Amino acid sequence: MNRRIERVVVVGADAPAWMAAAALQRSLGGAGLQLRVIELPTSIQPVDAYSALPELAGFHHRIGLEEDLLFSLCNAVPIAGQRFSNWSGAAPPFIHGYDRSPPPGAGLGFTQLWIKGRQKGLRTDFENLSLGAVAAKAGRVPMTTQETELRASFGYNIDAGAYSALLRHFTMRGGVASKAATVADVETEGDRISAIILGDGERVEADLFIDASGPRAVLIGRMAGAEFESWREWLPCDRLLVASAKALKPLPAFSQISAFRQGWIGLFPLQDRTAVVAAYDSRQISDQAVLEDLPALASLPIGGEAVVSSLAQGVRRRTWVGNCVAVGESAFSLEPLDAVQLHIAHYCISQLMTLFPVETGTFPEAELYDRTIRRTAINLRDFQFTHYKLNRRFDMPLWDGCRDAAPPETLQRKLDLFAARGRIPLYDDETFQEQAWESLFIGHGLMPQSYDPRVDAVPEQDHIAQMQARLNDIVGLVGTMPLVDDFVVGTELQRQAEATAPG
């Protein structure tokens, strides 16, 4: 008779490892799971920031972490969307706002009305139909309390070191044992890990090993069949440079991502500074040259140190082998272009919880885990590659190459159908829903050639009135939202008030 999983070891560092440990402890600690974290040396530098999608709030809620702590301890800034500039020649910048998807079956949708309107000479930009984008432009934080049809939410930029420390503290307080160590060796038996040998010689056995070591992939990287599959043919950037600039005043409600000749540069506002990230192709430019160009590219003075690291984008052929499960960037990794970094860990952890093995004998859950992680990875890759594929920067080798690259079939279908009819074929395990893809495609200049014929059943007067009402509703709602600076101060004040409240 096989038995329940009793001992789980998480090997890794920084936020992903502690996210995994916190989730496991929260959900399975009560069921008697013994959890231990083998904490590898951090790969975070003081300059690093995480940029997170709104879904992370749901994760915090599930593990019981108070959101206010992010603002008081991690220099967090709420982010309503991302602004993309210089990707498409002379086209104006656009914002991908974090709108909530309308409920299924909500009818035609405003995108189709907008497409026809545009063909008829309507001037308003697509992003003006997005509550998140308009809030972002106004520097306001989307907090829709009432159940309106129009809803948006915010993600965060967070100091990576402080956030990891917060999660670590939170998890340890929950009773998780940890040890700072390195992994010297991995003992396997068949396709399973029987034990890992730490740098100090300790031999650690477990029923299940979670590899949250990021691109280092200290466990999964040694497993048979889990070779790394590179996506460089689509995603050319292989270097990341991170530095800091002064905090922006007033704080914007968006991160700013601008393309340049050899890659892109992102400005991620934090309370105490602005994280500056450049991703680029080492075949096109040297680290030194990027560093020199950085102030000009960022249009900001750069202070303090700059840290360069290499970046390998791709997915492991298998992400759960034997009793070893990869979560986060040990499973697949992508450049931090659409705030997907922590989402990768978050998604893998959610899947692991859903598919947590029933017993130690066999793991048929692995196949489904593998399949869903891979599909998610591919959908995210397609989303990020779209920025490159649809670029209109001419006579620059990196950008010409990306425009000419044949997209994966999964993305080709999306591009084709959108160009033909303004619809998005969504697959299983999509992180980004229709609205996100639409803002991406339209923002980068892919205009649909035709629209849903049902739009023509809407009389012109109604059509104009509906569009106008939508724009007014958005402006009205945005007006009630707090400014980022007030929001950040407000949560801090509230926290202090609660901390000092009697009783």
Add this chain to the structure above:
Amino acid sequence: MSEPLDIVILGGGTAGWMAATALVSLIPPNRCRVRLVESEEIGIVGVGEATFPEIKNFNDAIGIDEAEMMRATRAAFKLGIEFVDWGFKGSRYTHPFGVHGPVGMDHIFHHRWLRARHLGLTSDIEEYSFAAQAARNCRFELPETRQSAINSAYSYAYHFDAGLYSVYLRGLAEQRGVIRTEGKVQDVVQDPETGDIRSLLLESGETISGDLFIDCSGFRSLLLGKTLGVDWEDWSKWLPCDRALAVPSERDELSPFTRSTAMEAGWRWRIPLQHRTGNGYVFSTSFIDEDEAAASLMRNLGTNALAEPRMLKFQAGRRVVNWAKNCVAIGLAGGFLEPLESTSIYLIQVAIMQLVPLLPGKIVDPRLRDEFNRLIDLQYERIRDFLILHYKLNSREDAEIWRYCAAMDVPESLTRKIELFRHSAVIERYRDGLFPPTSWLSVFIGQGLIPEGYSPLADAVPGESLIAHMDRFRAEILDRVEEMRRHDRFIDLYCAAEPSIVPAGPEMRL
């Protein structure tokens, strides 16, 4: 503005009139003109007296008044399907149109139920399904719209007279501008270069030309199959039934569910309508001959037959694409899956509702066609797997067909699902496709597949409070169900048919 698209629908059964009504209702006349060609000499199959809850979305979208439609089609409500003798002789379970367990807990509920069983709980999983309990008690009310309410977590479908539904839709469609032409097709004219269909030549000599042709010609698949030569993919090795016998009988209890009873060579349906009970036997001629099947059907009627049984021949499968060149097949012309889960009308509906937003211009854009075919493929394959599950998961051993099905190889996608459920009670979720995890759960458990394990997440609650919670929830359902109206009473108040309506014609219904 360019000329409107000329759409020609061939065939006026359920598929043809559903398509015609939807197109003319949803798309304005400056974008498309709809003609429907049918012949009164050709009988219609009239697929499906039992439907799936999605039909309500379709009706709502095209502006149908529910009570009026129900009066016109002598419809009754349906909260699920009861399966008798499927997994093993003497078994009985409900596939309800609603979740098991409290609203929003369906991802973990069945794991908790499994754990509670290990702790000694004996109650059946469907005692935790509001829809199943209401069905069993012959109760019906419209679901509560407040999302958290215990009686909000279900949807409903109809049992109706599909022939009357077509008649009702025809009335609407003609009123809204569909031109109907009576006639039989003598010849189909194709473009010599592209192979596109250009026109239909009728026996009367009339030529009906169009830009887009919708093939609703039923099993004959006159346009997609016969004219364009799109291949048929045969799925009968997994779904061996190839005949259906249907017979109406006098009305008996108006239960708000379809009953499907497994038989010696297939299964028998019972579908209560306001004015009669529909009965039928779906069987495989590899395992029983037609006369024997007819005798078995008649022997098992609960009430007096109102007509002689009528027979339909079919094969499970589908055309490899449902849209080729400028021709879209909707309904039986595109594929057939037996009515075990009442999916025939759903497949018609989903094809129409995918076609509308993807409606091409005068020259078909292949990008629109490809997307339509991708989505229809997913629908067919996922329904197929779900149907096969009913046959595969049996331990009856008392008849050849059941021994064959228990031993047969099934598609790999299904094998994986079964094995994962057996081991871990996990059910994969998908985006496009009819059956949510709760449907799979009811069939797995109902047919005797109790998982060996369950998610450790269910161990996090202390056992006693888990069982107390479950008991309380079960009692709450029963209390609420008892407050509901009886189904027949609800029908009387809501949509009782005028007694003067003539019963539908003699066409075969599934």
